[in-house]
Amino acid sequence: MALRTAAQFLAGLRDTREVYYRGERVPSVVDHPELGVAARHASIDYEIAENPIFRGLAAHREGSEEYSAYYRVPRTSQDLLSRSKLIEAGTAEGATLVLLIKEIGTDALFALKRVLGRDGYADGIQRVEALYRHCRNNDLSIAVAQTDVKGDRSRRPSEQSDPDMYVRVVEKRVGGIVVSGAKIHTSCTPYVDEVIVLPSRSMGPGDEPWSLAFAIPVATPGLRLYASDYLHGTDDSFTRPISTDHKMVETLTVFDNVFVPWDRVFYVDRPDLAGATALTFVEFHRFTAVSYKLPLLDALVGAAIAIAKANGIDRAGHVRDKLTWLGGYAETVRGLTELAALRCKLENGVAYPDVFTTNMAKWTFARDFHRAIETVQDLAGGLLVTGPGGKDWNSPEVRPVLEKYLSGAWPADRRMAIMNLISDLTTRLYGGYQAVLAVHAEGSIEAEKMAMYRAYDPSRSIALAMRLAGLEIGPAAK
Amino acid sequence: MALRTAAQFLAGLRDTREVYYRGERVPSVVDHPELGVAARHASIDYEIAENPIFRGLAAHREGSEEYSAYYRVPRTSQDLLSRSKLIEAGTAEGATLVLLIKEIGTDALFALKRVLGRDGYADGIQRVEALYRHCRNNDLSIAVAQTDVKGDRSRRPSEQSDPDMYVRVVEKRVGGIVVSGAKIHTSCTPYVDEVIVLPSRSMGPGDEPWSLAFAIPVATPGLRLYASDYLHGTDDSFTRPISTDHKMVETLTVFDNVFVPWDRVFYVDRPDLAGATALTFVEFHRFTAVSYKLPLLDALVGAAIAIAKANGIDRAGHVRDKLTWLGGYAETVRGLTELAALRCKLENGVAYPDVFTTNMAKWTFARDFHRAIETVQDLAGGLLVTGPGGKDWNSPEVRPVLEKYLSGAWPADRRMAIMNLISDLTTRLYGGYQAVLAVHAEGSIEAEKMAMYRAYDPSRSIALAMRLAGLEIGPAAK
Amino acid sequence: MALRTAAQFLAGLRDTREVYYRGERVPSVVDHPELGVAARHASIDYEIAENPIFRGLAAHREGSEEYSAYYRVPRTSQDLLSRSKLIEAGTAEGATLVLLIKEIGTDALFALKRVLGRDGYADGIQRVEALYRHCRNNDLSIAVAQTDVKGDRSRRPSEQSDPDMYVRVVEKRVGGIVVSGAKIHTSCTPYVDEVIVLPSRSMGPGDEPWSLAFAIPVATPGLRLYASDYLHGTDDSFTRPISTDHKMVETLTVFDNVFVPWDRVFYVDRPDLAGATALTFVEFHRFTAVSYKLPLLDALVGAAIAIAKANGIDRAGHVRDKLTWLGGYAETVRGLTELAALRCKLENGVAYPDVFTTNMAKWTFARDFHRAIETVQDLAGGLLVTGPGGKDWNSPEVRPVLEKYLSGAWPADRRMAIMNLISDLTTRLYGGYQAVLAVHAEGSIEAEKMAMYRAYDPSRSIALAMRLAGLEIGPAAK
């Protein structure tokens, strides 16, 4: 089957899916004034593949077949670099907001392949492969529901007072299983075709019912999506040049006795696989993450340079110092992302980005993002939160006043365009969204640090220290 | 005259003032759906003085007269501490948002007194004193318009291509002067009685027309206020527990050939006084600033502790580490603020907070505020930007689902109340507003550093270093 | 009895004490080429009291008695401020190196008073009081041995494979107890009169033998002091203007079946008192610590200013930025120290510095000290570690070459004097000593954070957050 168009993708969303927004059932996601914006943002993924500029990057030809390049199994560093570039390009087209309707799903599929491949569980391998072919051949979009609602974070799944705090099997039938519980922070669920459900943590003995992985179409009975209205929009594109047209939506994803046929169950009752899945998926997904963060960082650096010029302060010493820091920060993330691909590990012919380097890139991104925000706000000025709105700007009476008085070293229209870009990126709903994502998406900073701690290979550094200290490395150094 | 009530204050705003909002002239500020919220927030200043709990702090009795304690001229450390406590209490009643309709005005009046007192300009001194008595005796509210629109920041006032980039005298008449130009970031202008206009920078030869200070009633012909709609509200108090009812409004404050009678002109054509005024006002005003930042910091610390408990993570080592940092940050600001009052300098019987210590408090606040935001977001979780809205919460169908799945170690209603408080404080419009204010209000971080550099007394440290190095301190050390 | 002179103090050290240095028993500490330097440095404590400039600060008159002001029990904030000033003055006379032969001992005595007073253990109270009077009336010097050698840090005292890893009672006799084990990092032990021994951690059931506090004269049989040669000196005062004449010495303090008579045992077998003692002592001692750090910080700031001038870079923007940061850092520590005294708590008529504020001061000092070092080194230049030595400087042939080529904006002799001061403070043995002390002395940064976490009063911040969130504070917030 050929690649789908954006229109075909959107048409495919018109089904029986059960989505709620602001307390009400949504009859049609595509036609909804808010969710439709998100769906059309996501459809950029399909537009790119139609666009001659990006087609080489976005479409992959294998023999006579052509499919979305997201589904290409990476075999080399170059494949990983291409995947990273594709994600970066899609996000730049999405105006710094990731599209995320194939990236994350393929991350999950590649992760499941690896975990089940290592385990050798034949049924699971075959079912993952079947889903992969189904999605690839039909050019489908996929969400991944991983983070459970978790209840009391100090308790394990089986210790929770309500067993539904982690998604679980409530019944096994001949044809499949029945699952209940809820996931949270599930991105794009209302406007994708399939949802893959993965465990969110390591499990132990007693956690069997919560140790499962499966996939279902979004329009499956019992699956209820409660969409967040956090990015509820406005029509003021003057002050929100990005977020008026670009948004992503997360759901509380409730499984109310949802039936999943066996051919969609990758494994069940396998605490030993749960932690490996959670970890492997995140390892992959963080490479996606650092790839899609790059346009956001570029936009911040570029906007900082532009506003410094627009304000007439770009020659001041402290301004150059801040711009240098910003550029160094952004390019360290980019460099480490590139390096994670170059240092990839091959396993069963599949190239996996280097785990330590990927996490180092993500950690570098996450721990200084708020400082980057502060720096850009510092260069821009208080006008970020005291400036005029679109109705002022469009008023024939007020506009001349603003044009006269809000000019800097650049005319007011150009200066305010950059100012509002920064305001959208850093102070309004979209800014808050990106700030929280920096800290929490694809795992918290603490999770990244744990991943680094586990993945760090201390052999060279310990060997050197022991040699310099005149010591054998022997068992006591372990 | 007695203290005014909140109702009297609001009634006083019904005059001919020329205010624009979203491109349209506002017939009545008090009755306007957005500006009215801001005016009522400001009126808390008057409510406090009526409240027996705060009256001792908010009202000052001098002989038979009673007036607002903001107008009390501080004579001792204790007076400054009381002033600081009053500002802190008002801001806490304002739900972390400063009221700022008397604080800033009295900062300006005390600063003018000092600058003109040092200079000995008798006319100016007398006019300031007259305005002070007028405002105090009639319990008036005051805005201060200081920051000019500035045009190209790399040029001085007289070098700008448009001379109106800094407010200036365009004509002198027998009865007064005529001024033109515009100020920006003027807080509360639409809903106060008077506005004091001060220079925003040092001036030199050639800058005479821009070197003036004066005051006028807001309802003066030619004064036009273009209010920012940045904090334009919503009615969703579930997700915005603070900002639904509390807002402050800034204006682009345009002077279109405004006539100012001589008895309201403090000085004109005095480049030598301009810089001193700008600096002295900011020195005072930063003491106000660090006082009003304290409830915001307390709210962040308290919310962080609460959400850590609500999520069930408060016993984790890294969580305690973060809470300790937050507490240490907030209390360092509080401690230095207190110390700035205790170390006050007396001049002509007036107590001025110590400049170095005040700036050190502000600098401490400003340079770590974004890190504080990051820390609180880290503890709270992604639900800050993926959670339900008020309409979800109020839906009888959806509410039970949310109550079941969004509980943590605390029930969902309590957990979400704290989560939304944090969201309002850090991720939504109000959060962005506070973040930018942290960096820019009352002067940028660079301005605070310059103030510290100037105010630092190096005599003890240089003397010690020279003695330890075996050197005389002589002229070469200067 | 009157205050002793420095000569009397030094004469008092000539006794049977058992001190080892570089593997050899030291016959006379005072006459030893290295330990004698340290003893004479310590004797500055006595010189100060003889010096008219400092006598008012250093000597306290109570009725007809006069005694060292270190022994004055603080009753008010002013007493604590005076104590702090005395410590600061002594350290400045000691060229940034604390004297520490009465500060720490009185910290221990005041701490024991409080702990035993709360417990009501009459025998202990009386013995502490007796020791206090003995030391005060005879103007004695005191070391405090607290930190045990600890063995494996992951095990409690009773879990160690060798029970001597914490000092313990090995036998109880009619006349007293016999103790064994070792303390480490004990400052000044070789050249004081008495040593007070305190537990270094909280103890639990099973830890009784390790739960004791006592004091003995240094010249007690079985007490062996192994002095560190870390600060072993040179005679090159050109490159070490401070450390040629000023040093402090720490010992491994071994108790080899030392007999302690009952009147010197404050308590024994009291796990419940051990933790309280350890904590209370450190609370006091950190106030001493932040007081004695101030001259070190002043010296760094002063030297930084001087070297910037000497190099001719003091007008560069980044240099001013760095100097401002340094000054702000130093003055924040000073300000919080002052505030800890002003916020003192009275207990049984004794004034204790505020625990949270004291720890905040120490934490502020410790976590940025290395950055301060970096900043000063940055301003000074590579000459810190590539410059000439004293023999070059004193060579008639080489000196003119150095004077010609090592001049900057200041002549070479003045520039090199400051350069070497900075080198001694930051790059040589003394610099390393101060850097490690910043991190570890009086407790590590982690210990300071734990103390802050425990001492923080969250009631105001939680109350505000709960009110803003519309919640009752009820039990769930606890």
Next chain:
Amino acid sequence: MALRTAAQFLAGLRDTREVYYRGERVPSVVDHPELGVAARHASIDYEIAENPIFRGLAAHREGSEEYSAYYRVPRTSQDLLSRSKLIEAGTAEGATLVLLIKEIGTDALFALKRVLGRDGYADGIQRVEALYRHCRNNDLSIAVAQTDVKGDRSRRPSEQSDPDMYVRVVEKRVGGIVVSGAKIHTSCTPYVDEVIVLPSRSMGPGDEPWSLAFAIPVATPGLRLYASDYLHGTDDSFTRPISTDHKMVETLTVFDNVFVPWDRVFYVDRPDLAGATALTFVEFHRFTAVSYKLPLLDALVGAAIAIAKANGIDRAGHVRDKLTWLGGYAETVRGLTELAALRCKLENGVAYPDVFTTNMAKWTFARDFHRAIETVQDLAGGLLVTGPGGKDWNSPEVRPVLEKYLSGAWPADRRMAIMNLISDLTTRLYGGYQAVLAVHAEGSIEAEKMAMYRAYDPSRSIALAMRLAGLEIGPAAK
């Protein structure tokens, strides 16, 4: 000619060179108790090439010729990676101290090739080529004297009160030029064969006499080397496991009317080439720098891990956090160094490491080195500066006491070996040396930031920001 042996190298140093140490002329560098240590450390460079393990890395065969791999002109990323590995390996053999007797010289030669190649100055190109062949074919060692003594940093060369503050031409003769002045911080000068002299800054009109580059043998009349005694050694290898046997020496390098024949003068009177040379050399040399910093970072990370285990604290949360940070810091520097080679630019067939990436690596290294020091000291403990010396350890009487009481989770001998390694690396003379080098060697942090600012290509980020803001990039964005 074949590669020389270490013995041949050392024998070659026995000539008429004029070296001073501690005020006295040194008759033979190799036989000098201090300088000899440094010379033997440097000779590791030659030993490596004799060692079969390293020979493949250290020796390069080109046709029938074999020469030191330092002299290989890099043509590809792989060549640069090999060069980096060679530098890293040499430094690891040098126990974290770079050898620097060929690295820096070839950096200078490659830089001169590029600068003169761009300029097309045929005489200069030919002379550089001749020197390159001479050094390569005779396997010579080279120092580079770049940093001038500079006098008052706020003045240019021609503005100094003494014209010798920058090295300059004082006379031109038929056979060559005569130069005077002095350089500072010249590494390894006393024990290399040749010294290349480069300008240290950009020059302008009027600076002609100071705008020159040349090379001379160290044993040239009038060249006087005043060696710093900063790293003057001790024989206590217990407490200084590295620095007892490894040291580098810097000189004040004085040119007292030194005659340089024309074939050793690369250019003279060329202000236009001076800045380009200074910059290009430093660009190359920083790639050397980040390569040789890696073993130092590895040693810190390895020692930190080892001491955490030795102390028994490696399972504590805050310890893991600190180790993770250390590892992330070290590996970011390593990753960016690798990337600088992978992103090399080809010019005239020569591969130059990417300037922005190289500087980013160096900047990353430099701005967190002191924090790394602090972290390692934090994990190690106060014993770094209060522990026993070698004479204690070697005393039959004291040793058993130390073995008993200084054990941790590791026995005392192993624990103290790591402790002393850390003490040598961070607190003693060698530690101070490395700390200052981190800030100043190969340019200060400010210099690295300036290099980053200049080398940053803003086109992608500005283009994205302008597009998102709806603006053309036109001239106003420039």
